[in-house]
Amino acid sequence: MEMFNKQKTLTMRKKLIGQSCRLFYSDDPVKIVRARGQYLYDENGTKYLDCISNVHHVGHCHPAITKAAAAQMELLNTNTRFLHDNIVRYADRLAATLPDKLCVFYFVNSGSEANDLALRLARQYSRHEDVIVLDHAYHGHLTSLIDISPYKFRKLGGQKEWVHVAPLPDTYRGRYREDHPDPAQAYADTVKDLIEEVQKKGRKISAFFVETLPSVGGQIIPPTGYFQKVAEHVHAAGGLFVADEVQAGFGRAGTHFWGFQLQGEDFCPDIVTMGKPMGNGHPVACVATTQEVASAFTANGVEYFNTFGGNPVSCAIGLAVLDVIEEENLRGNARDVGARLRSLLQGLMAKHPLIGHVRGAGLFVGMELVTDREKRTPASAVAAQLVNRMKEERIVLSTDGPDENVVKFKPPMCFSAADAELVAEKIDHILTGMESERQKTGDRV
Numbered sequence: 431m432e433m434f435n436k437q438k439t440l441t442m443r444k445k446l447i448g449q450s451c452r453l454f455y456s457d458d459p460v461k462i463v464r465a466r467g468q469y470l471y472d473e474n475g476t477k478y479l480d481c482i483s484n485v486h487h488v489g490h491c492h493p494a495i496t497k498a499a500a501a502q503m504e505l506l507n508t509n510t511r512f513l514h515d516n517i518v519r520y521a522d523r524l525a526a527t528l529p530d531k532l533c534v535f536y537f538v539n540s541g542s543e544a545n546d547l548a549l550r551l552a553r554q555y556s557r558h559e560d561v562i563v564l565d566h567a568y569h570g571h572l573t574s575l576i577d578i579s580p581y582k583f584r585k586l587g588g589q590k591e592w593v594h595v596a597p598l599p600d601t602y603r604g605r606y607r608e609d610h611p612d613p614a615q616a617y618a619d620t621v622k623d624l625i626e627e628v629q630k631k632g633r634k635i636s637a638f639f640v641e642t643l644p645s646v647g648g649q650i651i652p653p654t655g656y657f658q659k660v661a662e663h664v665h666a667a668g669g670l671f672v673a674d675e676v677q678a679g680f681g682r683a684g685t686h687f688w689g690f691q692l693q694g695e696d697f698c699p700d701i702v703t704m705g706k707p708m709g710n711g712h713p714v715a716c717v718a719t720t721q722e723v724a725s726a727f728t729a730n731g732v733e734y735f736n737t738f739g740g741n742p743v744s745c746a747i748g749l750a751v752l753d754v755i756e757e758e759n760l761r762g763n764a765r766d767v768g769a770r771l772r773s774l775l776q777g778l779m780a781k782h783p784l785i786g787h788v789r790g791a792g793l794f795v796g797m798e799l800v801t802d803r804e805k806r807t808p809a810s811a812v813a814a815q816l817v818n819r820m821k822e823e824r825i826v827l828s829t830d831g832p833d834e835n836v837v838k839f840k841p842p843m844c845f846s847a848a849d850a851e852l853v854a855e856k857i858d859h860i861l862t863g864m865e866s867e868r869q870k871t872g873d874r875v
Contacts, residue, residue, distance in 0.1 A: 436461045436473055454828065455821055465490030468842045468849060470826065479825045479849055484840035487680055487707030488754040495710045498750035499743060507743040510537070510736060516745035523752050524718065527687045529698040534724040536717040537740025541676035541705025542570030544715040545639070547734075548701045549574055551719060552637035552670045555726040560592045560628055562621060562638045562664070564599070566647035566832050569639055569674055578639055581646045594628055594635075596621045598644060599652045602787045602798065603806055614652075618659030625667045635669035637701075642689030643678040648831030649796025649838050651789050657693040670723065673699035676715075677794070680707045681755055681843065684765030684792025692791060710751050714744035760843040764792035770847050771795055771839060774854035782861045784812055795839040797857075798831070808833035812864065819860045825853060 434442070439461060443453075453459040460478065462470045467489040470478040483490065502516070510517065521535040538544050553559060561578050563569070568581040576582045577590050589595070599617040601608045606616040625635055638660060644650040661671045678689030679702075686692055690699055700723060705715035727734070738744070755761060768790060775788040775797050786800035786809075799809040799816070813835045817827045830838045841849070 433463065433473065454826070455818065460821070460826070467492075468845050477824060478821075479852065481825060481827050481839050481841045481845075481853065483826075483842055484677065484682065485706045486711050486842050487682075488710055488751055488758070488760060489842045489844040490711075492710060492754060494754050495712075495747055495750050498746045499712065502743045502746035505742075507741055510738065510740045514742050514745075516742045516749070517740040520740070520745040520748045523749060524716065528702065528718055531698050531720050532702055532718045534719050534721060536719075536734065536736075537744070538715045538717065538736055539713045539739055539744075540570075540715050541674075541703065542572045542575055543736075543739070544676070544703035544705055544717050545569045545672075545674060546572050546574050547717050548639075548672045548703050548719075549578070549637065551701060551717065551723055551727050552672060554730055555670060555723045556634070556636040556668050558634035558636040558668060560594060560633050560635050562594045562596055562624060562628075562635060562669075564597070564640055564644060564647065565595050566598055567639070567641060567644065568646040569641070570676075592633070594624050596624050598647050598650060599656050600648065600650050601653055602789065603648070614655035615659060617653065617656055618663065621660045622663040625663055629667070635664060635667040637670045637672050638664040639672045639674060641674045641677060642692070643683070643791065643794050645677045645794075645838070645840070646830055648798065648836040649790060649794065651791055652693070654693055657690060657699075658697050661697070661699075670700035672701045672703065674703050676703060676705040677840070679704050680751070681761035681764055682707070682792050682794050682840070684761060684768050687761065689791075689794075708751060709744060709747050712744060712747045714748055715739075755843070758844070761792075763845075764843050767845055767847050767850055768792040768795060771850040771853065774850060775857070778854060778858055778861070781858065782865065784809055784861055784865065790839070793839065793841055793843060793845055796830070797837045797839075799835050799837065808835035810835045813837055815864065816857070816860055819864075820856060823856045823860070825856055 461473050463473050464471045468480050470480050525533055536547055563578045566581050568579045569575045578593055580595055583589060597605050597620050601613050606613040610616055664671055673690045675688055681687050683689050683692055702718045708714055772788055772790050772795055779785045783803060784799050786803050786806055787798040789796050799813045801807045801809045810833050813829045817829055820827050827837055830836050
């Protein structure tokens with residue numbers, strides 16, 4: 431098939447694709463035509479180091495994944511209402527990574543579908559409607575999920591009366607910080623207070639939704655013990671604890687397979703949602719829950735039907751992803767390389783006052799930029815400039831956080847120590863130049 435030149439592709443995209451579907455580096459987009467591992471290649475063969483494609487969890491175009499997909503696609507791909515081995519094999523493999531209590535699975539096509547189904551499950555089980563979410567949360571693009579995603583609804587129609595927003599447990603910029611004696615308790619108490627306010631209005635809680643490692647909120651690592659304390663309050667109110675693992679799951683945290691496990695061995699959510707990484711770019715997602723919740727969903731008498739969710743090809747791919755994670759020790763790699771990356775970035779803090787904070791778990795890392803460390807003033811413009819300059823160095827990054835001042839790192843899990851060294855070296859070089867320029871011009875970014 432003939433390849434268009436970059437300008438023609440861009441012209442056709444502007445004409446044919448909705449303008450709300452934004453590109454990376456919209457002023458000068460990169461056209462990527464192939465990829466392998468943690469590397470992307472443009473139409474000229476220029477190689478870019480990919481620090482953001484968490485969807486391609488075990489690496490772009492991993493040969494074991496493409497082989498499994500092609501083999502199953504050649505054999506059978508059909509409606510999920512036919513009996514087939516792949517879906518039960520895959521569910522069994524996923525169950526082995528989760529607490530015993532989470533033993534019933536529903537397969538869907540995207541993280542958004544998974545979270546929408548989790549909302550239905552929680553409401554059916556609890557017989558309540560209201561939902562508690564964290565500030566700046568994002569749980570998906572369906573209408574139901576925009577309603578529970580402050581990151582989106584604050585820019586749109588506003589907050590529904592059945593949605594209640596608790597403070598983000600951010601110990602760097604939030605209400606309770608690193609100097610607080612027990613931030614987990616303090617932030618959990620805000621949820622308890624919110625539940626009491628809701629109940630005074632005669633309303634009842636169906637669920638507390640939380641990204642186990644809030645990403646859009648700024649690559650946040652919740653204080654240990656926070657989930658357990660929140661779950662006590664939510665359960666006492668008759669609701670369920672829903673752990674959104676779409677960004678954090680499948681070993682990205684390094685030390686654990688799931689983000690919620692960072693909270694401790696004693697914690698188990700009522701519902702876990704997963705997506706993106708499990709198919710390495712193929713659309714497959716899942717909801718895991720308990721027998722009790724699943725039984726309540728069955729008892730409503732309405733069949734749950736998903737034509738493609740859990741189809742033979744999707745499950746073959748999912749099984750191959752689990753194999754690669756295990757065979758290539760990618761969880762161990764995330765632990766070790768993530769620690770190295772954080773150490774390198776923390777080392778740069780002594781040299782660059784613009785770096786206010788470095789945080790993360792495994793290959794889920796955030797570097798927060800500030801113009802004033804004491805006041806923690808967001809350096810949003812600096813972050814945007816750094817990302818663009820890194821693109822010139824052939825390294826793909828992006829920003830997140832309420833003020834878009836957190837440079838985020840969520841690369842494919844095959845990201846190496848050498849990659850981490852290169853990233854730190856280029857950031858050091860660029861920030862040195864930016865700081866020198868500011869001193870010359872007297873600018874305050």
